[in-house]
Amino acid sequence: MTPRAGELAPASPANRSLTMLRRLPIWLTILVLVGLFILYSMLTGDYLSTLKFLVVGVRLTVISAVLSYTLALVLGLIIALGRVSRNLIAYNLATLYVEIMRGVPLLVILLYAQFVVVPGLSNWLDANLHTRLLWQRNAAIAGIIGLALGYAAYLAEVYRAGIESVERGQMEAARSLGMSYGQAMRHVILPQALRRVLPALGNDFIAIMKDTSLLTIISVSELTYYARQEASRTFQYFRTYNAAAFLYLTITLLLSLGVRYIERRTSGGRR
Amino acid sequence: MDDASLVITVNDICKRFGALQALDHVSTTVKRGEVLMIIGPSGSGKSTLLRCINHLEVPDSGTVTIDDIEVSERRGNINRVRADVGMVFQRFELFPHLTVLDNICLAQQQVRRRPRAEAEERATALLEKVGIPEKRLSYPTQLSGGQQQRVAIARALAMQPKVMLFDEPTSALDPEMIKEVLDVMLDLAHEGMTMVIVSHEMGFARNAANRVMFMDGGKVVEEGVPDQVFSNPQHDRTKLFLSRILH
Numbered sequence: 350m351t352p353r354a355g356e357l358a359p360a361s362p363a364n365r366s367l368t369m370l371r372r373l374p375i376w377l378t379i380l381v382l383v384g385l386f387i388l389y390s391m392l393t394g395d396y397l398s399t400l401k402f403l404v405v406g407v408r409l410t411v412i413s414a415v416l417s418y419t420l421a422l423v424l425g426l427i428i429a430l431g432r433v434s435r436n437l438i439a440y441n442l443a444t445l446y447v448e449i450m451r452g453v454p455l456l457v458i459l460l461y462a463q464f465v466v467v468p469g470l471s472n473w474l475d476a477n478l479h480t481r482l483l484w485q486r487n488a489a490i491a492g493i494i495g496l497a498l499g500y501a502a503y504l505a506e507v508y509r510a511g512i513e514s515v516e517r518g519q520m521e522a523a524r525s526l527g528m529s530y531g532q533a534m535r536h537v538i539l540p541q542a543l544r545r546v547l548p549a550l551g552n553d554f555i556a557i558m559k560d561t562s563l564l565t566i567i568s569v570s571e572l573t574y575y576a577r578q579e580a581s582r583t584f585q586y587f588r589t590y591n592a593a594a595f596l597y598l599t600i601t602l603l604l605s606l607g608v609r610y611i612e613r614r615t616s617g618g619r620r
Numbered sequence: 621m622d623d624a625s626l627v628i629t630v631n632d633i634c635k636r637f638g639a640l641q642a643l644d645h646v647s648t649t650v651k652r653g654e655v656l657m658i659i660g661p662s663g664s665g666k667s668t669l670l671r672c673i674n675h676l677e678v679p680d681s682g683t684v685t686i687d688d689i690e691v692s693e694r695r696g697n698i699n700r701v702r703a704d705v706g707m708v709f710q711r712f713e714l715f716p717h718l719t720v721l722d723n724i725c726l727a728q729q730q731v732r733r734r735p736r737a738e739a740e741e742r743a744t745a746l747l748e749k750v751g752i753p754e755k756r757l758s759y760p761t762q763l764s765g766g767q768q769q770r771v772a773i774a775r776a777l778a779m780q781p782k783v784m785l786f787d788e789p790t791s792a793l794d795p796e797m798i799k800e801v802l803d804v805m806l807d808l809a810h811e812g813m814t815m816v817i818v819s820h821e822m823g824f825a826r827n828a829a830n831r832v833m834f835m836d837g838g839k840v841v842e843e844g845v846p847d848q849v850f851s852n853p854q855h856d857r858t859k860l861f862l863s864r865i866l867h
Contacts, residue, residue, distance in 0.1 A: 521676050522713035522772075526727035526779060527703025536726055540717045 380602070387595050399592045402579050406572035407596060413493050413571060414558040420497035421557070422550070425504030430534070432509045443505070450502035455495075456563050462495030463488060463567040470494075492564040500557055507549045511542035547615050551608035555601050562597075572596060625651045627783055627814050628673060633682030635668055635838075642668040643679065644838035650783070653812045657825045657846070660835035661861060666818045669835070670785050673816065674705045687782060703731050706776030710788040712768040714760035714775070720747070721756040724775045732779065739778070746774035750804050766797030770804055777808075784808065786817040820865055822850065834858045 390396045431443025450458065467490060515538050523533035562573040576593035580586050628650040635643040642665045650656050658666040671677040673684055675691050675698055684691040691701050715723050724743035728734045734742075747753045750770040752763075760768055769789060776784060786805065790798045802824050809815060809828040817829070825832055825846045832850070833843040834857075841855050850866070853859045 516713075518709060518711060518713040519715065522707075522709060522715070523727075524699075525674060525676060525702055525705070525707040526775070527699050527701075527731040528727055529699050532730050536730065537715050541715075544717065 380598070384595070387591065395588060396592055399579060399583075399585070399589055400596070403572060403575045403589075403592055403596060406570060406575035407600070409489060409569060409571040410558070410561045411600070413489060413496065413561045413564060413569065414554070417493045417496035417500065417561075418554050418557050420493070421500035421504050424497060424501035426508055428501055428505035429508035429512060432505060433512050447502045447505055450499055451506075453499075455499045455560060456566060458499045459492060459495040459563055459567055462498065463491040466494060466498075467491040488567045488569045489564070492561075492567055492569045495567075496557060496560060496564075500553065500560075504550065504553060507546050507553065508542065510549075511546035512538055514545055515541045544615055548608060548612040551604075551611055555604045555608065558601055558604060559597065627652050627654075627687060628816070629683075629685040630669070630673065631683045631685070633669075633672055633679040633684065635665075635672060635677060635679050641838045643672065645682075646835075646838070646840055647682075648833065648840065648843075650814060650816060652814055654831065655809045655813075655815045655817070655829045656831050656833060657829040658816065658818045658833045658835060659820060659825070659861075660841075664835040665838040666835050667787055668838075670787050670816060670818050673783075673785060674702050674707060676707075699731070703727075703779050704782045706773075706779060706781035706784040708769070708772050708776055708784065708786045708789045710791050712760070712765070712772045712792070714768055714772055716760050719757050719759055720752075720763070720771050723760065723771060724778050727775070728778050742778055743774070746777055747771075749777075749807075750774045751800070764797060765793045766800045769793065769797075769801045773801075773804055773808075783814045783816065786815065786819065788818055788820075790819060790821060822866060826850070834861065836861070 387396060428443045428446055431439040432447065434440050434443070519537055519541070520533055523537040524530070528536070561569075561571055564571050565573040565577060568574070572593060576589050580589040583589065626649050628648075630646060630648045632645050632647050633643055634641070634645055640663070644665075646665070646669055648656075658669065660666045668677055672679045673686070673691070675684070675693070678693065686701055686705060689697070689701055691698065714720075715726070718726065721740065721743055724746060725736065725739040728739040728742065729736060732739075744753065744756065747756055750773060752767055752770060755763060755767060755771070760771070763771065773784075773789075789805070790801055793801065798821070802821060805815070805817070805824070806828050817824075819825075829846050831843060832846045834841045834849065834853075834855075836857050841857055842849065842853065849858065850862060853862055
């Protein structure tokens with residue numbers, strides 16, 4: 350009997366060891382080995398000073414990622430509601446926003462934020478010269494706003510996919526009970542949509558964490574900024590960027606584990 | 621029009637989906653306490669008519685009036701009218717992220733602005749009525765189809781509607797679960813609830829319906845009391861349809 354498509358071939362010893370090999374997280378093993386290698390080098394002293402120098406940048410990397418992601422989550426939801434709205438103005442504004450922000454490189458958005466949005470915003474918010482200068486000097490604020498504006502477009506599309514994945518009958522049932530569109534959206538559609546897109550939202554958090562490295566171009570002193578400084582100071586490019594990559598990986602892998610955990614809880618734990 | 625016993629007045633409504641004329645100048649009235657059953661082949665417009673009554677489908681022309689209030693898209697109006705019109709769907713459409721109790725309480729709290737305790741009390745009483753009080757803390761996916769549909773009926777009743785609309789309420793059920801749902805509907809009919817039902821449950825029609833309406837091609841072909849329509853149909857189209865479903 351030939352095995353049908355999708356069925357597992359009968360287990361021979363060779364096959365069984367292959368299955369075991371498949372289950373083994375080889376990628377993780379390699380990663381751990383590399384980590385150990387770097388750890389070893391660190392103890393020899395070369396890497397230690399590099400890491401010490403770079404680790405200062407981690408603070409701003411994490412802060413900008415968390416803040417810009419939070420902003421993007423809120424802004425993205427508002428835009429997504431516009432995208433699924435039957436209100437022509439809301440729909441067109443939201444779509445325009447998404448198309449523009451997806452079509453412009455994040456780096457260009459960041460330059461916009463630094464040299465156009467934030468100066469404009471500080472003028473509008475406060476005429477006080479002192480505060481205005483403070484705002485304009487603080488590139489991190491521009492960076493966070495820029496990242497948030499860019500990622501809001503991506504997150505909006507994630508939310509929209511979730512909202513549209515909820516069966517039409519759910520909205521009809523809610524409306525048939527006399528609930529307004531807003532009430533139905535808030536109490537019936539969104540709770541289901543969010544649960545479905547939670548893993549995708551988590552992935553975008555990891556992505557934004559990495560994209561904070563772009564902030565280096567507008568002189569935000571985050572991890573990559575420190576790495577470039579260290580590299581040009583010592584000319585030890587290999588060692589410096591190894592250390593930077595090691596730090597990024599440590600952060601993103603931890604996040605990745607977190608996302609997996611959430612994924613398992615939402616799919617497996619779902620009644 | 622001023623007849624106080626009229627709950628629903630459907631006046632000359634038309635609805636077109638692309639090339640399909642789903643409703644073609646349909647008019648009818650439903651009196652208070654009346655149980656109207658709409659039958660007909662698929663695509664005859666019976667579901668569309670039902671959905672036009674609470675404006676889940678907006679008719680291209682014509683009007684629907686419920687207790688002298690015209691159902692229209694005007695802001696606020698539509699929500700108030702719908703709160704008074706319960707609807708039961710073929711595929712239940714319970715909210716899967718909420719417990720049975722929360723399913724029944726949500727609209728009571730959001731629309732009727734009832735305090736939680738009062739909403740819960742009513743929900744519990746209604747679950748008792750539909751025969752599954754023990755399932756109040758279960759999630760919809762933990763229930764059988766028949767149980768889900770009974771919760772859906774309780775959810776609609778919690779709003780204390782003037783009219784109940786049923787859109788093929790037993791079509792998605794396993795055969796052995798149909799009776800438990802029909803029994804609940806039968807109770808409602810005996811209590812004097814005004815009901816409009818799209819269904820092919822002929823036994824139920826004979827037992828509970830005051831009037832049967834046969835639709836085909838978006839038009840009302842004939843209507844009358846169940847016995848008359850079933851045993852002595854006037855139109856060939858009705859005869860053909862009945863002969864096919866009454867094996």
